[in-house]
Every structure is written in structure tokens, then in C-alpha cells.
Amino acid sequence: MEYVIEMLNIRKEFPGIVANDNITLQLKKGEIHALLGENGAGKSTLMNVLFGLYQPENGEIRVNGEPVKITNPNIANDLGIGMVHQHFMLVEPFTVTENIILGKETTSGGKIDIKNAEKKVREISEKYGLAVDPQAKISDISVGMQQRVEILKTLYRGAEILIFDEPTAVLTPQEIHELIQIMKTLINEGKSIILITHKLKEIMEVCDRVTVIRKGVGIGTVNVSETNPNELASLMVGREVTFKTEKIPADPKQNVLDIKDLHVKDSRGLSAINGLDLQIRAGEIVGIAGVDGNGQTELLEAITGLRRSESGSIMINGKNIRNHSPRKVTESGVGHIPQDRHKHGLVLDFPIGENMVLQTYYQKPFSNKGVLNFKEIYKKANSLIKEFDVRTPSEFTLARALSGGNQQKAIIGREVDRDPDLLIAAQPTRGLDVGAIEFIHKRLIEQRDHGKAVLLLSFELDEIMNVSDRIAVIYEGKIVAIVDPKQTTEQELGLLMAGSQRKEAGEEANV
Structure with missing residues (x-):
């Protein structure tokens, strides 16, 4: 068999951890080959070895049958x-x-030949259906477009083998669909692709074969046509995984969050939230469904004190917290799992232990008269790390060294431990594997069952349908319908998200 890439018995170690333990991966020409594993399983490490960012302790890499030493990305x-x-x-x-x-x-x-470069970029963009404007500024284009620029960058350099590292983690459903089409075009043009992912739906849709790794060890390679999502999930996490979220019917009580006639502007000074009303009761999960860019971010920032609002009211347990500082909002009984864990969730260059008390470090027993008590901080961190299964070499490890899933578990542990009356979970499972998703969904439902109000924002429709007790559809900065997940479909939700009217929206809103 002729392979374009062979990684044979690759071993990569870091201090105190074996990231890749004698893993073998073989890529055929013209295939999309998935590399599947939990967060922190060693997928990105293995591909960073192939790309020359890391050097392996053992093993051999062959390109088109020839042994090679890849000491840097060039x-x-x-x-x-x-x-x-x-x-x-x-x-x-x-x-x-x-x-x-x-x-x-x-x-x-003596000058950089931009004109010719633009011409070449446009030609490559058209050939592969990427539709990128060569003159656009990166700061002005969407995340999906930025990813296409990264793809173009590799093609401009003559890549025949493309490695995609979790390419759909930050994309909207529409952009994911477009990316899959782009991948198929690349294969038709003779390229070969390695796709690092833990999204089983995408593997089933687009991949030919899949290599599974678990905790740094190669579990095996299977043909996608001969497997199914349940089998892949079991191979990945080493146990049965439930895709359906188990929960008893909600028993909602009094209003915890009550938003009336809220108006918020975006960063450019344009209206993002236009007279929005929303109520969430103790003991229920309300999911917000909407196409990205319809005011979701501005709504959450206004509730959590990260953005000033123009008018209206945001009541928590009957107290108006509109335009309060983030700390005052937190102290009013609000927990916040932010959508960007790096920007708003963690201080990446602090140890994970210190990140566990970011909301409470100024309170006893963590500090006394402004002096931090590190013994108490790390004692608390240790108990949360155990309770929330945060996989880290130690509580002193820097937050940036943890995998995305473990960073997310740390944030959830910190927020849930404070026992907030309202827990805001924004994209809580973005970029996470099925095992971590299952864990987080259980935690959200636990909060609900303990009589807390939960606001869930997600662009994954199946997550919204699975976890929510009611779904509020947001369109152009307003809640346009409130629906019961048991009495709607993804198709109907999609139409509402696109702005189509629903006859019974008024009746449903009173459920």
C-alpha cells in the first residue's frame, strides 16, 4: 500500500507526561483521515510532531515512502x-x-510584489471555491473567512497534505457545511487531509478512515463505512457514552432573571438588542437559539456587567442589576461560563489553582486584610480539581498548559461551586469531546434540579434541543418566539432563527 504520510511508533514526552506513546498513523493519497480522541489525548501533539513544531523522542516519519527528519515547519x-x-x-x-x-x-x-501575489491568491481562492477577497483586512472578516485564509496560506506554499486542527470548533453550522464542501474540493484536486476532531457527526459525513487515540495511546484505525458514532465514542473514551441527556421534567418556581425592554449597542455603536424581554425561573434551563450576530453576545455582556446597556431593566431576584460592575453582578448571585474561555474565563499565565478563586480571592478564607492565603487557595483548588475531574499534572500547572476541555471543567467548577442563583452557560461545550460534553450537560441539569435558573447559549442546535426546558429564539436583538423543545423540530427552529414568523409564537410565549 502506498502511503503519502507514515508516522511509525511516534513517542513524544513532556516533563512528567507521555503525550504520544508509540502511535502509528498512515495517510493514503486522496483520503480524509480523522484523528479522533478526547481533549488532551495527544492529537495536536502528534500533528505538531508531523509539522516540525515538536521533535519526537522515538519513531520515524516517512513522506511518500522516504524517511524524513522534520525539524521545523519550513x-x-x-x-x-x-x-x-x-x-x-x-x-x-x-x-x-x-x-x-x-x-x-x-x-x-526591491519592493514586495503585492499585485502579483494578490493575483496568485485570487487564482488559488477561485480554484478551490474559497471566495476570499485578497485585499480584505483580517480584522474585518469573519472567523470562518479567517480560517479560509489559513487554508489559502498552506495552498500558496504548495501543500499536498493538509492538517486541519479542530477546524469546526469556532464555526457556525453554515460555515461548517461550507468547510466540508471545501475539503471535498481539495480531495478532488488530489490533496490528502488529516482532520483532528472529536465531532463524530463530521467524521461520519466526510472521512474515509479514522485513527483513535486515548490518553496518548493508539487504539486503532477503522474504516468509517464499517463503524458508527456509538462505537467511535466508546473507542475514544473507553466506555459507553450516552448521547441523549437524561433528565426529569422541570419544576420551575419563581422568576430569578427578569429582563424588560432592554436596549444595548454593539462595539460600533449600532443597536444590537432592541427592546428584549426574557424571564427565567428557578429550576429550569432556558436555551437561546439564534444565528450568530443577532445580539447574543451583547445580551450576555449586558447581564454580566461586561457591557453598558442604554435602557430597560435586568432584575435578579427582584433587584435591578443593570449597569452594575461585573463583581457586583457576581455577588448578586450570577455565575458566568463565558463563550471565550481564554479571553474572559481564565488568566492563562496563572496556575490553574489560582484561576479557581478568581471570583472569590478577596473573601475569607482566601485572603485576610488584602493578604492572600495561598494554602487555603490551593486547598480549595485541589478539591475542585478532584470533584470536576480536571486533568492537570498539578494545581500549580499554568492554565494555558491544559487542554480546552480541562480548562472548561475548571471554569465550570469555579462557577458552580459558588452556588449562583442564575448560571449563564455560553457555548459551554464548544470544542469539547463527547465525554466532556456529557459531563457538562449533567452538571447543568444538576444545577437546575437544585432549584437554580440556567441560561444556555449555544450554536449547536442539538445541544439546545437536548438540554433546554424552554427555547427562546433571538433574531435581530429580540426574542421572537419561545418554544417547547418537545414540540418543535430543528427545521422549525432554523426558520424562526432566520426571522420567519410563527403563528403560535404568542401562545407559546405564555407557556
């Missing part, structure tokens, strides 16, 4: 290997073309 590029990273490597003030040619600039008369 050698990987020369061998026709390109990588589309999970966190994009783009310079925001630069244009698309400037980003693509960075490090590969061609000059004419």
Missing part, C-alpha cells in the same frame, strides 16, 4: 505538508494577501 512546507491551526496564526491589521505571503515574500525592484 521543512514540513518544503515536503508539501501544511497545517491549519485551531487558533489562527494571523496578523489582524494586515490584509489577506499580506498574511498569506508572510515569510514567502517575492520582490520586484
Whole structure:
């Protein structure tokens, strides 16, 4: 069998941890090969070895049957290997073309030849159906477009083998559909793709074979046509995984959150929330469904004190907290799992232990008269790390060194432990594997069953349908319908999210 890439018995160690324990992965020409595993299983590490960012302790890499030593990404590029990273490597003030040619600039008369570069970028973009404007600034284009720029960057450098690292983690459902079409086009043009993911639906839809790794060990490679999502989930986490969220019917009590006629502007000063009303009761989960950009972010920022609102009221247990500081909002009984865990959830260069008390460090027993008590801080952190199964070498490990799933578990542990009356969970499972998703859904339902109000924001419709007791549909900054997940379909929700009217929306809103 002719393989374009062979990674044979790759071993990669970091201090105190074996990230890849003699893993073998073989990529055929013209296939989409999934690399599947839990958060922290060693997927990205293995691909960083292939791309030359890490050097393995043992093992051999072959390209087209020839043994190679890939000591840096330039050698990987020369061998026709390109990588589309999970966190994009783009310079925001630069244009698309400037980003693509960075490090590969061609000059004419001592100047960078931008015109020719733009022409080449446009040609590649059209050939692969990427539809990217070469002159657009990175700061002005959507996340989905930025990802296309990363793909273009690899193609500009002549990549025949593309590594996609969790490419759909930050995309909307529409962008995911478009990316899958782009991948198919790349394969039709003779490229080969390794797709790092833990989204089983995407593997079943687009991949030919899948290699599973668990806790750094290779479990095996299977043909997608001969497997199913349940079998893959079991291979990935080492046990049966339930996809359906088990829960008893909600028993809602009094209003905890009551928003009336709220108006909020976005960062450009344009109206983002236009007279929005929303109530959430103790003992229920209300999911917010909507296409990204319809005011969800501004709504959550207004509730949590991260953004000023123009008018209206935001009542928590009968007390108006509109335009209070984030700390005052927190002390009013609000917990917040933010949608961007790096920007608003963690201080990445602090130890994970100190991140566990970011909301309470100024209170006893963690501090006394302004002096921090680190013994108590780390004692608390240790108990939360155990309770929420945060997999970390120690409580002193920097937050940035943990996998996305473990960072998320740490944030959830911190917020749930404070026992808030309202828990806001924004994209709580974004970029997480099925095991971590199952864990987080159980925790949200536990909060509900303890008589707490939960506001869930997610762009995953099946998550909204599965976990919510009521679904509030947001469109152009207003709640346009409130529906019962048991009496609606993804199709109907999709139409409401796109702004179509629903005859019984008024009746449903009174449920």
C-alpha cells in the first residue's frame, strides 16, 4: 500500500507526561483521515510532531515512502505538508494577501510584489471555491473567512497534505457545511487531509478512515463505512457514552432573571438588542437559539456587567442589576461560563489553582486584610480539581498548559461551586469531546434540579434541543418566539432563527 504520510511508533514526552506513546498513523493519497480522541489525548501533539513544531523522542516519519527528519515547519512546507491551526496564526491589521505571503515574500525592484501575489491568491481562492477577497483586512472578516485564509496560506506554499486542527470548533453550522464542501474540493484536486476532531457527526459525513487515540495511546484505525458514532465514542473514551441527556421534567418556581425592554449597542455603536424581554425561573434551563450576530453576545455582556446597556431593566431576584460592575453582578448571585474561555474565563499565565478563586480571592478564607492565603487557595483548588475531574499534572500547572476541555471543567467548577442563583452557560461545550460534553450537560441539569435558573447559549442546535426546558429564539436583538423543545423540530427552529414568523409564537410565549 502506498502511503503519502507514515508516522511509525511516534513517542513524544513532556516533563512528567507521555503525550504520544508509540502511535502509528498512515495517510493514503486522496483520503480524509480523522484523528479522533478526547481533549488532551495527544492529537495536536502528534500533528505538531508531523509539522516540525515538536521533535519526537522515538519513531520515524516517512513522506511518500522516504524517511524524513522534520525539524521545523519550513521543512514540513518544503515536503508539501501544511497545517491549519485551531487558533489562527494571523496578523489582524494586515490584509489577506499580506498574511498569506508572510515569510514567502517575492520582490520586484526591491519592493514586495503585492499585485502579483494578490493575483496568485485570487487564482488559488477561485480554484478551490474559497471566495476570499485578497485585499480584505483580517480584522474585518469573519472567523470562518479567517480560517479560509489559513487554508489559502498552506495552498500558496504548495501543500499536498493538509492538517486541519479542530477546524469546526469556532464555526457556525453554515460555515461548517461550507468547510466540508471545501475539503471535498481539495480531495478532488488530489490533496490528502488529516482532520483532528472529536465531532463524530463530521467524521461520519466526510472521512474515509479514522485513527483513535486515548490518553496518548493508539487504539486503532477503522474504516468509517464499517463503524458508527456509538462505537467511535466508546473507542475514544473507553466506555459507553450516552448521547441523549437524561433528565426529569422541570419544576420551575419563581422568576430569578427578569429582563424588560432592554436596549444595548454593539462595539460600533449600532443597536444590537432592541427592546428584549426574557424571564427565567428557578429550576429550569432556558436555551437561546439564534444565528450568530443577532445580539447574543451583547445580551450576555449586558447581564454580566461586561457591557453598558442604554435602557430597560435586568432584575435578579427582584433587584435591578443593570449597569452594575461585573463583581457586583457576581455577588448578586450570577455565575458566568463565558463563550471565550481564554479571553474572559481564565488568566492563562496563572496556575490553574489560582484561576479557581478568581471570583472569590478577596473573601475569607482566601485572603485576610488584602493578604492572600495561598494554602487555603490551593486547598480549595485541589478539591475542585478532584470533584470536576480536571486533568492537570498539578494545581500549580499554568492554565494555558491544559487542554480546552480541562480548562472548561475548571471554569465550570469555579462557577458552580459558588452556588449562583442564575448560571449563564455560553457555548459551554464548544470544542469539547463527547465525554466532556456529557459531563457538562449533567452538571447543568444538576444545577437546575437544585432549584437554580440556567441560561444556555449555544450554536449547536442539538445541544439546545437536548438540554433546554424552554427555547427562546433571538433574531435581530429580540426574542421572537419561545418554544417547547418537545414540540418543535430543528427545521422549525432554523426558520424562526432566520426571522420567519410563527403563528403560535404568542401562545407559546405564555407557556
